[in-house]
Amino acid sequence: MRQALVPVVAWSLATGAAVTLSWWGVHSVMAGTAYDPPRAVPLTAAGPTAVSTPPPLVPATRRPEPSSPPPAPTPSATRSAPSPSPPAPTGAPASSPAPAHAARLRSYEITGGRAVFSVTDTSASLVSATPEAGWQVQTWSQPEWVRVTFTRGTQESSVFYTWNGHAPTVQFDAR
Known part of the structure; x- marks a missing residue:
């Protein structure tokens, strides 16, 4: 028995x-990486929205620094947000249009998830694609178009931005 x-x-x-x-070997290698879920852009409306200043993006491999309370405002810093353009000179109109290159965030909630794009007058780029539970997401990007497709089994729905020689246009496809 002993043998x-x-x-x-x-x-x-x-x-x-x-x-x-x-x-121990795998843990020491993986300790420096973090695989966080994608951060969705907060939206207040169900349809497409425009936001002039998107929040800063944090790489998924670096955790954000703990935030400290903001310093108390001083009399010279009482405004809550920077002005989008310098003050108008005397005799000029009080408001000026936004620059043509200013990006706008557009959010689309379709079957399977939500896709957020940064759209200018000449192009579009994907900001985030967040699938619903049980769905998967695939993205494709080329110099003249970008596509996001949500899939579950045989179901498929897509958002497709194109801008080849024209202003960006969006198309939807569901199968």
Whole structure:
């Protein structure tokens, strides 16, 4: 009995040591990376919206720094947001149109998820694509178009932006 037990104990100890060593090696490599879920842009309306200043993006491999309370405002810094354009000179109209290159965020909630795009007068780019539970997302991007497709089984729905020689246009497809 003792002779049969010695190889089993030796095998168990060797396997335990190998698993521990492997786990420690993988853990030390993966400790510097973080796979956080994508951060969705907060929206207040169900349809497309325009936001002039998007929130800053944080890479998924770096955790954001803990925030400290903002300093108390001083009398010279009482405005809550920077002005979008410099003050108009005397005799000029009080408001000026936004620059032609200003990006607008457009959000589309379709079957399977939500896609958010940054759209200018000459192009569009994907900001985020968030699938609903049970759905998967695929994205394609080329110099003249970008496509987001949500799939679940045989169901498929897409948002497709094109701007090849024209202003960006959006198309939807569901199958």
